[in-house]
Amino acid sequence: MQPLISVIVPVYNVEKYLEECINSIINQTYKNLEIILIDDGSTDKSGEICDEFATQDNRIIVIHKENGGLSSARNAGLDIMQGEYLSFVDSDDMVDENLIQTLFLLIEKYKTKIAICGYDKFSQNSDIDKIKEKNLTINDDFSYTPEEVFNESLKVKTFFTKCAWRNLVHKSIYQNLRFPVGENYEDVAVFFDVFNQSNTAFTYKNLYFYRFNLSSISNTFKDSSLVMIKNVRKFATSIENAYPNLKNKAIAYKCNSALNMAFLIVAHKSKKYFDTLYDLHKFVRQNLNSDFFKMQGNAIYRDILMILFYISPKLLYTFVNTIKSVKNIFKR
Template sequence: MNPLISVIVPVYNGEAFIEKCFNSILNQTYENLEIIIINDGSKDKSPEICDEFAELDERIIVVHQSNVGLSSVRNKGLDMASGDLIGFVDSDDSIHPKMYEILLKHLNDNDADIAMCGITKVYNANISEHIKGSDKTITNQQIHSFRQEEAFQNLFNEKNLAMVVPWNKLYKREIFKHVRYPDGKVHDDEFVIHHIIQATKKIVFTDAILYYYYHNDASFTNEKYNLKRLDAIEALRDRVLLFELQKYNYLLQQVTNTYLHLIIIHYYSVKRHFPSEKKVLSELKNEFRTGFKNYKDILNEKDKMELKLFLYHPSVYSRFIKIRKKLSSYFGQINDISLCQYK
């Protein structure tokens, strides 16, 4: 059985890299693909390139529309998809020729709802050299499967990036039956990942490097700090509410601590880059105050005492962090010296 995979590719002003991206999808060893390319109001030559590729391969469907943003494009792709399985590829990235073949095998072998792979950041367009490196990781790949609880826990460790991003995965279509990306939001993957995990029973992961994430200096993640990034706080607040509603008490302490510290990080970022935004700063302090009041009883004593300093005054908290860093550096040097005596 060769189920149809719908691959959704959002495009916006990507003339410099979309050919590489499209070719990497067309060259998949697994060929039963429906490739949905949505040109989201590009102002360069991307529309013409998309149409040229559609003429080359009947598996490609191209949609041209006015610019509405990444979240809406992904939702449109989901609404259009006719495949039993769903994949996403960002238009400035590329994938290994065997990515979907390997992910489908692991999905079936492990009776999983999602199969995901390792990713690597690339800085040039020479994909062939990356493929050679990936081939070694495929030969020696380690397969891990985890249930819902462990998947949630991976949002708080080194697997966070691979877990959160949408494009290194193969999903069963039903995962998105009640899940859509929030329109007009950045960090849209942070908004939906906990709902996606909530809709799954089992996820399988291979550490084989099959997805090549291109370092694009013009991408949102490399932009100078702006107020749109505050959406991340809303995404974490939504995650807190989900864990509270589902009574995931083993996760609620972690996500609450992360949420409150994220507010602090953005408070200082706004104060540094937009010091005149007094209303935004006030709103952030109010959100922190409300969050701390509502969830202080589930925090451990160490985190609670630290967070109270910000509640007392942000400048006090800032001085505390600076002193702690200096002490950590000092005692770290002493430990290094002490260790050297025993070598």
């Protein structure tokens, strides 16, 4: 008999998309599932929807809890799961019906504890049909050691984005590991600890469908955004310590993160965080190396931003807001 696999779904105020998400999990070709829906204090009808599905499918377990955030909800699922393997799905996303089956077969094929598929963004359901059609032309899969995974992730490759979803993981990986509660970028915080425990099997097939919703993107800079600095540095420093030959790439990655944060601060004119801006500038001045300019995806525009920031935060601020002003003029 195939092993039980737990699918953990944190749920918070997603009544508009929840049914589609749950249906995509229920309809998996891999049937021996434990589907754990964590209602994280929803104030809309999400909790009721979860309960209704539980009456229709005995594989579904619903937990209702006070709102504690994404990490808290995932941890609640980890605490009660009974599966040999586990997978996370965000409640506004959808998954291909072959997601679990494909990842499980990869784990068996390469004798790993982790398998990952590709993902693609969608804004309407017709986009998913196009993604599935492209998947028909993708047949390659492969396995990486932890060091190879981290080497690729330091290149800022989209495929190696650091997320908890789209993975299938053996239960032992999370036995002594939980997500940091109350923090953003919680996936980055645990990424090293997860992927340093096993080789990882991969398929480039995009079996996870990430809902892209412009209205959900924050247009303000918040205190919670700053935790990205801490979690990225924790991730990169762990790589430095474990794999010395990746040290320069890890440092460049931290500089890249510093530039990302600096860009957010100046783009939102968040004067409250200007002290942080100058701390980031100091970090870049002390640590920037040539590997930053070799990072995949760092276009000339990005290199220019880094050079300006390296010289002075004021130059970055002037440049970014001048560009924004010019774009606003042409929008009129």
